Amino acid sequence: MGMIYIMLIVSLVIAVFFLVTFFWATKSGQFDEDYAPSVRILFDDDKNLNANQNTNKNTKQELDGTTEV
Numbered sequence: 001m002g003m004i005y006i007m008l009i010v011s012l013v014i015a016v017f018f019l020v021t022f023f024w025a026t027k028s029g030q031f032d033e034d035y036a037p038s039v040r041i042l043f044d045d046d047k048n049l050n051a052n053q054n055t056n057k058n059t060k061q062e063l064d065g066t067t068e069v
Contacts, residue, residue: 025031
């Protein structure tokens with residue numbers, strides 16, 4: 001029976017620790033910007049896609065021996 005009380009106290013201490021950490025993170029502004037991260041991934045692909053297309057175009061021209069004017 002004594003072990004149950006110890007486990008209960010330890011679990012409550014851990015829960016309070018996570019609750020205090022959550023409130024600290026909320027107060028310090030960790031969760032303020034919620035729009036940009038979800039959209040940022042959409043814009044990064046365009047830059048990489050354009051770079052890959054230019055590289056592929058140049059490689060194809062080198063293999064064909066043609067150049068664009």
